[in-house]
Amino acid sequence: MTEEAKYKYLIKLYKNNIYTYSVYMLRNRMDAEDVTQEVMIRIWKNINEFNPLAAKAWIMKTTHNLCIDFLRKRSNSANKEVSIDEQFEDTFSSGSSEPDELLDLKNLDEKIKLAIRNLPQNLKSVFVLYEIQNMKYKEISKALDIPLNSVKVYILRARKRLQEELKAHIHSGVTSNE
Amino acid sequence: MNEKLLNKIICTAYGDASIIDKLHVRLLALKNKEINALLLEYKKSAQLVHRMPEESVSDSVIRRVYSNLNLNNESNFVLKAKTFSFFYRRPIAASAALVVVSIIIAISVFIYNPVHKTEYKPEEIERAAVQANEVFKFVNNTFTNAGRTVKEDVIEKNVNKPINEKLNTISKIITKGEVK
Numbered sequence: 001m002t003e004e005a006k007y008k009y010l011i012k013l014y015k016n017n018i019y020t021y022s023v024y025m026l027r028n029r030m031d032a033e034d035v036t037q038e039v040m041i042r043i044w045k046n047i048n049e050f051n052p053l054a055a056k057a058w059i060m061k062t063t064h065n066l067c068i069d070f071l072r073k074r075s076n077s078a079n080k081e082v083s084i085d086e087q088f089e090d091t092f093s094s095g096s097s098e099p100d101e102l103l104d105l106k107n108l109d110e111k112i113k114l115a116i117r118n119l120p121q122n123l124k125s126v127f128v129l130y131e132i133q134n135m136k137y138k139e140i141s142k143a144l145d146i147p148l149n150s151v152k153v154y155i156l157r158a159r160k161r162l163q164e165e166l167k168a169h170i171h172s173g174v175t176s177n178e
Numbered sequence: 179m180n181e182k183l184l185n186k187i188i189c190t191a192y193g194d195a196s197i198i199d200k201l202h203v204r205l206l207a208l209k210n211k212e213i214n215a216l217l218l219e220y221k222k223s224a225q226l227v228h229r230m231p232e233e234s235v236s237d238s239v240i241r242r243v244y245s246n247l248n249l250n251n252e253s254n255f256v257l258k259a260k261t262f263s264f265f266y267r268r269p270i271a272a273s274a275a276l277v278v279v280s281i282i283i284a285i286s287v288f289i290y291n292p293v294h295k296t297e298y299k300p301e302e303i304e305r306a307a308v309q310a311n312e313v314f315k316f317v318n319n320t321f322t323n324a325g326r327t328v329k330e331d332v333i334e335k336n337v338n339k340p341i342n343e344k345l346n347t348i349s350k351i352i353t354k355g356e357v358k
Contacts, residue, residue, distance in 0.1 A: 004249055011240065019235035033239050040243045112226050131192075131227050159188050159220070166223050 003047050010047075010055055011040055017056070017133055018063045024128045025067040027117050031074075035066045056135065060143040064125060071121075115165035119158055126151055127158035179213070187213065191220030 018039050022032035039062050050058045119127060125144060129135045130151075141148045183206075189195035190203040207214040298306075 007249070011243075015235050015240065016232045019239075020233040023233045032233075033235065036235055037239055037243050040240075041246065044247050044249075108226065109230065112230060116227075116230075132230055132232070156185055156188060159192065159223070162227070163220060163223055166226070167219070 006052060007044055007047050010043060010052065010059075014056065014059050015040070018059060020132060021060065021063050021125075021128055022067055024113075024117055024124065024132075025064075025121075026070055026074075031070055035063065035070060038066055039063050057139045057142040060129060060133070060135065060139075061145070064144055112166065115162055118165065119161055123154050123158040123161060126154040127162070130155050179216075183213075184216075187217050188220050191217055192224040 015036065019032055019036045022035040023029060026032050026035065039059065042062055043059060046058075116124065116127065116132075126140055126146075129140045129143065130137075135143070137148055137151050140146075140151045144151075146154075183203075186195060186199045186203050190200050195203065203213070203217065207217050
């Protein structure tokens with residue numbers, strides 16, 4: 001198989017993983033697209049240097065590192081600071097008139113996304129990789145370069161934090177829309 | 179409720195607890211309303227989280243990358259990608275292919291192995307029979323001679339004779355009542 005074919009296969013397989021992780025970490029679709037592009041270019045540059053069977057850990061590690069770099073640049077540049085609420089409105093609101101039930105469901109999804117994005121950085125990265133991207137403990141440990149036990153501890157802490165965030169919504173009966 | 183139990187409840191709710199922990203938590207939940215309520219709360223959160231869809235990156239991003247790297251935008255690797263996908267994403271298929279190849283090799287090497295039967299001529303068979311008879315005779319003679327030697331030379335001379343002499347001596351002593 002040619003390099004190009006292998007590359008396109010990997011992109012097809014992991015493009016949404018990269019983008020999803022970036023969106024949660026950066027809370028901004030445009031920045032997430034920039035990171036996604038950069039990761040894809042790096043995959044091409046390193047196409048012969050990693051094992052395609054172990055690609056996911058390498059790709060997510062690269063994505064994570066680029067997201068961290070992006071966040072550092074963003075925090076250093078005061079002009080580029082964007083209010084989370086504004087960003088949330090711009091990037092995640094559907095803006096269309098839909099049946100109430102569907103809207104409630106979408107609202108619930110948005111609330112969960114917001115709750116996940118409000119988690120502390122170290123917990124959020126592990127949580128997203130495990131719960132949404134379905135990576136295993138070992139893969140996450142490799143991708144984020146943290147001990148295996150830390151991965152398990154962070155996941156538990158993230159779940160507890162998320163529970164506190166979602167408690168209000170659960171008790172208000174929003175989940176009856178399921 | 180201690181931290182350990184709470185962690186078990188959370189893991190059970192999210193579906194990644196061990197079987198023993200799951201059973202333990204479920205049994206406790208049946209007996210204890212508080213635990214049951216907590217388990218249900220976490221289960222609801224877990225369901226909401228697990229149904230979160232992945233974000234989809236737009237095709238324009240991909241096109242831009244391919245354009246930057248001077249790659250062909252058209253999908254021209256359907257068969258190769260499917261083959262790649264079949265063998266890399268499905269290790270079962272790769273293992274099955276390996277097993278099939280191994281079976282074919284085993285059949286050709288071990289089972290389908292024509293035995294070359296050696297055919298002898300009648301003269302050769304007859305000669306072999308004569309030679310075998312001679313060998314059997316030789317062995318028979320050897321055993322017969324050995325038996326004779328043991329009986330006549332060894333036992334008769336070295337065992338029977340001394341015993342007989344001693345018995346005669348004893349007999350004389352008993353008869354005459356003399357002790358020499």
